[in-house]
Amino acid sequence: MNRIAVLGSANMDLVVRQERLPQPGETIFGSGFTTVPGGKGLNQAVAAARLGGSVDFLGAVGADAYGTELRALLVAEGIRADGLASSPEPTGTAHISVVDSGENSIVVVSGANSTVTALTAPQRATIEAAAFLVMQCELPVPVLVEAISAARAAGVFTVLTPAPVVPLPSGFLASVDLVVPNRLEASELTGEPDPVRAAELLSAGKTWAIVTLGAEGSVVAYDGSVLGLAPARPVRAIDTTAAGDTFVGALVARLAAAGVSGPGAGAAAAGAGAGPGEAGSGEGPGEAEMVEAVRWATVASSVSVTRHGATSSMPTEAEVAAILG
Structure with a gap:
């Protein structure tokens, strides 16, 4: 099976539920509190594993109770954690307020995640042996740059969730x-409020771009052209935490299951003029494979928003398959 290396953050989410967000200086009562394993990297790793992916997780946690709990979760989910370093800093935390409408606001304290500034030799070897490298922007930028370089040299298909939006080196996204x-991240990255136009800009140069729009679905683009709008699956959302991470993890797991492997579309510049999956475009996904993966990812994320929490909300491959029939 094509292996998926996820390089990213691992946090303990401290979640409070409340009717609304307080005004500055105001104290209100919450209706509940839970601790849930999270962090965008760990979320995506768990989502990919539950959708059938063969996953390695690379990052760092502290030598504390939260770190122990996160390691135990990875083992329980069948995720290899040889690349999860132990840091003298405390395990990262995310402080999440979820209002009754299902929307959330989040403050992240990076902790051990901030110490991942360069790849270790085992982490580099794991990336080079993978078919996919999945990253976000909750780790220091230098390690993201190093990881992309290693992945491209090894012909690994690279996937980035640019969240939170941080300054990136020129040419990194390309x-x-x-x-x-x-939608918000795409607008901030491109200066375009229109998600269709933003997707076109982000996908220029033989790149795939998928701009997620929540209840409106997602825009799928390749090489500067929008291929279509993937509709959302209507559900009643109660907690949108990690819906985007569920989407990405499920998407990559389905691409891996379809046999997609590197070099990806971006590494196949020699095939200029060829469309996705056409001769000369390398071994990246074809349009049909991407559309099918988006279909699975859309259903997986729709299930996640009907449940509370981050990793606790993510569906299994069997659950998604049952919905798709």
Whole structure:
């Protein structure tokens, strides 16, 4: 099976539920509190594993109770954690307020995640042996740059969720094979409020771009052209935490299951003029494979928003398959 290396953050989510967000200086009562394993990297790794992916997780946690719990979760999910370093800093935390409408606001304290500034030799070897490298922007930028360089040299298909939006080196986004921002992130990256136009800009140069729009679905683009709008699956959302991470993890797991492997579209510049999956475009996904993967990812994320929490909300491959029939 094609292996998926996820390089990213691992946090313990501290989640409070409340009717609304407080005004500055105001104290209100919450209706519940839970701790849930999270972090965008760990979320995506768990989502990919539950959708049948063969996953390695690379990052760092502290030598504390939260770190122990996160390691135990990875083992329980069948995710290899040889690349999860132990840091003298405390395990990262995310402080999440979820209002009754299902929307959330999040403050992240990076902790051990901030110490991942360069790849270790085992982490580099794991990336080079993978078919996919999945990253986000909750780790320091230097390690993201190093990881992309290692992946491209090894012909690994690269996937980036540019969240949170941080300053990136010139040309970094163009070196990624697939970028998956939400509407706000796409606008901030391109200066375009229109998600269709933003997707076109982000996908220029033989890159895939998928801009997620929540209840409106997602825009799928390749090489500067929008291929279509993938509709959402209507559900009643109660907690949108990690919906985007569920989408990405499920998407990559389905691409891996379809046999897609590197070099990805971005690494196949020699095939200029060829469309996705056509002769000369390398071994990246074809349009049909991407559309099918988006279909699975859309259903997986729709299930996640009907449940509370981050990793606790993510469906299994069997659950998604049952919905798709």
